[in-house]
Amino acid sequence: AQRVTQPEKLLSVFKGAPVELKCNYSYSGSPELFWYVQYSRQRLQLLLRHISRESIKGFTADLNKGETSFHLKKPFAQEEDSAMYYCALRLSYGQNFVFGPGTRLSVLP
Amino acid sequence: GAGVSQSPSNKVTEKGKDVELRCDPISGHTALYWYRQRLGQGLEFLIYFQGNSAPDKSGLPSDRFSAERTGESVSTLTIQRTQQEDSAVYLCASSAPGHDNSPLHFGNGTRLTVT
Numbered sequence: 001a002q003r004v005t006q007p008e009k010l011l012s013v014f015k016g017a018p019v020e021l022k023c024n025y026s027y028s029g030s031p032e033l034f035w036y037v038q039y040s041r042q043r044l045q046l047l048l049r050h051i052s053r054e055s056i057k058g059f060t061a062d063l064n065k066g067e068t069s070f071h072l073k074k075p076f077a078q079e080e081d082s083a084m085y086y087c088a089l090r091l092s093y094g095q096n097f098v099f100g101p102g103t104r105l106s107v108l109p
Numbered sequence: 110g111a112g113v114s115q116s117p118s119n120k121v122t123e124k125g126k127d128v129e130l131r132c133d134p135i136s137g138h139t140a141l142y143w144y145r146q147r148l149g150q151g152l153e154f155l156i157y158f159q160g161n162s163a164p165d166k167s168g169l170p171s172d173r174f175s176a177e178r179t180g181e182s183v184s185t186l187t188i189q190r191t192q193q194e195d196s197a198v199y200l201c202a203s204s205a206p207g208h209d210n211s212p213l214h215f216g217n218g219t220r221l222t223v224t
Contacts, residue, residue: 034212043112044152044200046212086152088213096165097142097202097213101151 002027004089004100012106013077021072021103023061023087031089033063033070034097038084047072047085057081077107111135113216115201121222122191130186130219134203141184142213143176144200152200158184191223 003026013019025031035047048056050063050070061072070087087100114133122128134141143155154168158178169175173191178184188195198220202213 036213036215043217044202044215046214049212096154096157096168098154099144099152 006100019077034088036086115216132201138203140204142202
């Protein structure tokens with residue numbers, strides 16, 4: 001079965017420090033990978049997707065098929081980045097999205 | 110425009126009662142998903158609709174859970190004879206047709222508490 005793992009349940013960093021939220025997946029094909037974020041008292045929303053190769057709010061994520069990873073990175077964390085982050089995998093259009101367990105990022109002042 | 114709407118936002122029910130949770134997806138979104146999020150845990154897939162049919166209902170935890178969708182629009186998740194372990198936030202999401210890599214758009218969820 002396809003799986004998404006996020007090894008860190010909680011990650012705390014100081015403001016201005018680099019941050020990396022890890023995501024690994026198990027799937028032998030070519031998946032679509034996404035990062036979703038949930039800020040306090042807001043709905044879950046898309047942060048970025050690998051196909052777009054974009055940077056959103058200073059975050060980037062590179063798909064590494066060899067390591068089956070899609071880690072989320074930001075060089076300088078801000079307090080407003082504190083949120084719950086979920087990595088998600090979709091096998092192909094129209095199929096189920098599989099979510100990781102999530103990592104709570106806390107950026108300390 | 111309007112996003113995904115879920116109702117009620119909160120529901121408290123007694124063990125053994127039936128509940129119905131409603132999801133109004135974004136207009137024109139043919140794919141609709143239900144997830145469950147227990148306290149402190151990640152998202153657990155329940156069922157997914159493409160149009161009015163459910164090609165994947167593998168996540169429904171028991172036969173007490175059922176879902177339907179009509180008019181390629183509104184979906185209802187029904188839980189019969191609720192148990193305390195059903196307490197969770199139930200999230201609905203929809204995505205647009207015909208677009209590769211179309212992301213999910215989530216509702217605010219229904220927080221279900223079974224006493």
